[in-house]
Amino acid sequence: MRLNTLLTALGVMICLASAQSAHGGDWPGWLGPTRDGVSPETIQPWKGPPPILWRIPTGEGHSSPVVADEKLLVFSKVKDKEAEELTCLDANTGKKIWASADPRPPFANQFGNGPRATPLVSNGKVFTHGASGMLVARELSSGTILWRVDTLKEFNGKNLFFGASSSPLLADGKLILMVGGQNAGIVALDAASGKTVWSATDDRASYSSPIHWKSTEGDRVLALTGKGLACLNLADGKRLWHYDLVDQLNESSTTPIIQGTRAFVSSVTAGGALVDLSNQGKQLWKSAVLNCYFSTPCPTADGKTLMIVTGRILPPVACTLRCVDPETGKIFWSRQKTGQYHAALLRLADGRMLLHEDTGDLALVEPDTKAYKELCRSKISGPTWSHPALANGRLYLRDEKELICVDLK
Secondary structure, rough: HHHHOOOOOOOHHHHHHHHHOOOOOOOOOOOOOOOOEEEEOOOOOOOOOEEEEEEOOOOOOOOOOOOEOOOEEEEEEEOOEEEEEEEEEOOOOOOOOEEEEOOOOOOOOOOOOOOOOOOEEEOOOOEEEOOOOOOEEEEOOOEEEEEEEEHHHOOOOOOOOOOOOOOOEEOOOOOEEEEOOOOOEEEEEEEOOEEEEEEOOOOOOOOOOOOOEOOOEEEEEEEEEOOOEEEEEEEOOOOEEEEEOOOOOOOOOOOOOOEEEEEEEEEEEEEEEEHHHOOOOEEEEEEOOOOOOOOOEEEEOOOOOEEEEEEEOOEEEEOOOEEEOOOOOOEEEEEHHHHHHHEEEEOOOOEEEEEEOOOEEEEEEEOOOOOOOOEEEEEOOOOOOOEEEEEOOEEEEEEEOEEEEEEOO
């Protein structure tokens, strides 16, 4: 009897461990827990439209939702006011826990007046970077504002046409983002106080977000600025090398993607390139066809393939999903009409990928170098340029009107 009881208990523990592995944890910032669009969760193909657990109206913005400690956070413009609001919801029910608004310098744009950058949650704090450059730290539990910095004013930066969009990076206690000021193209602030730790480069800002690279020689910051890929020493901001990639319209938007000691960078007019991080950013290959607008690529689990959504500015506008050999830049196959301007890629633990097009369609894709393999597809939202968040088997999306929770368990 005791043996049977122990075996039963063991079986329950194994099932619980498997469930936790399959349905992962938080999605605390831009592109998820590892800042590369990779999730520790798995999703099985759905046979009918996946159920919508809840949907609620949300304010204006392209900022992505984030999840931490069963709290869902969404960053939006306050209606009819020059202010931005961070709203904290119960991730299970959508019920509001708190909302914290903060004034901002004026900002308006024909493609939306709300914030672009995605909040970052760490150690009980939430950091937001608004469309007019306001960097704000709040307590996760209450929304209480701890400190704020008007980065464009502080560093004499000039806002971008579409608004400040650099999602903050947290590394070694430093918040790092692009500002675009003189000797302040990239800045690092103390996460505890908001005080400047270092500022570096004269590069103008872009719409991209910096990433942390742990090289064998030390911790580095990689940022796709308006002038190209900059590699800085994390400790003091010293520029170590630079790779030129200048977009003609200053619209570099994608986040650099690291594969080992190499990184893929791209913009809509300058094309895409693979550079050697261990050799001063030496170009390994470049392709005019691999021109990403603002969809960040995603590598397959084996590292042998890059899934890239390419786009263009001039009509007729339509994105193309391409399967690419990162060693050579060779295109294995292309699928046209994958969204209009944007489609978000999210890789799962089993290697499959979720593809969320800006038309509102969600597809589960099996990466294959021979052909595009779609396992299932459903329309689950309205038009959107926001990247989804996946946490505990639930996909959180925002479109132009609503915040939506989709059950993918």
